[in-house]
Amino acid sequence: MVFGAIFAGGKGSRMGNMDTPKQYLELAGKPVIIHTVEKFFLNPGIDEIIVLCPKPWVAHTKDLIKKYLPDGKPVTVIEGGETRNGTLENAVEFIKKDRDTDDDTIIVTHDAVRPFLTHRIIEENIAAAKEYGACDTVIPATDTIVESEDGSVISSIPNRKHMYQGQTPQSFRLNDLVSVLSSLTEEEKSILTDACKIFTIKNKPVFMVEGEVFNIKITYPYDMKVAATLLKGKDSDD
Numbered sequence: 001m002v003f004g005a006i007f008a009g010g011k012g013s014r015m016g017n018m019d020t021p022k023q024y025l026e027l028a029g030k031p032v033i034i035h036t037v038e039k040f041f042l043n044p045g046i047d048e049i050i051v052l053c054p055k056p057w058v059a060h061t062k063d064l065i066k067k068y069l070p071d072g073k074p075v076t077v078i079e080g081g082e083t084r085n086g087t088l089e090n091a092v093e094f095i096k097k098d099r100d101t102d103d104d105t106i107i108v109t110h111d112a113v114r115p116f117l118t119h120r121i122i123e124e125n126i127a128a129a130k131e132y133g134a135c136d137t138v139i140p141a142t143d144t145i146v147e148s149e150d151g152s153v154i155s156s157i158p159n160r161k162h163m164y165q166g167q168t169p170q171s172f173r174l175n176d177l178v179s180v181l182s183s184l185t186e187e188e189k190s191i192l193t194d195a196c197k198i199f200t201i202k203n204k205p206v207f208m209v210e211g212e213v214f215n216i217k218i219t220y221p222y223d224m225k226v227a228a229t230l231l232k233g234k235d236s237d238d
Contacts, residue, residue, distance in 0.1 A: 007088075053080055
């Protein structure tokens with residue numbers, strides 16, 4: 001089984017003073033989250049989708065799924081966690097408790113506010129997770145990366161050819177993920193907020209899947225304008 005886990009727990013504070021989380025903002029006639037879920041819904045490699053969102057938005061999210069994706073593969077909406085790790089743990093707990101799993105079970109985790117992932121990215125994530133146990137979606141860094149330990153003075157400037165920008169999906173063999181998560185101390189859980197970083201800290205290899213420059217994360221108001229432009233360009237190409 002391959003599960004798609006859509007993380008929709010963000011409150012969108014960087015979008016400005018808004019009551020509606022960014023994943024529920026309308027983009028080309030549909031909420032951002034629906035654009036994202038549709039990619040998993042239409043991909044034949046995904047068997048079931050789990051959407052994790054803030055508790056006050058669970059009922060609304062279920063209504064959106066019924067409205068836009070009424071028939072087809074199962075989509076379950078559950079409450080996310082207070083943190084990204086908490087949301088990931090909720091997804092894993094739900095699958096382990098309520099679904100049949102084995103050593104070949106895969107979980108593909110993705111940000112609800114990255115609606116432009118491609119089927120190629122999903123399929124390569126599934127294949128890499130099956131072969132290697134863990135993978136991350138990345139693109140080569142195009143800008144120079146500057147490190148500053150104190151936030152004021154440059155500590156180092158790494159060689160750009162070795163630097164990549166992380167995107168999502170991040171995908172894992174479920175049992176490998178459970179093993180790594182269970183090895184974390186409470187302190188580690190509080191500071192390690194990226195599942196792939198957890199694997200690297202525990203000396204577990206993480207394979208890289210090539211992302212796309214347009215696989216953007218909608219974070220700021222400007223990003224909504226970019227997303228709308230991308231959708232218009234996609235429509236004109238069809």
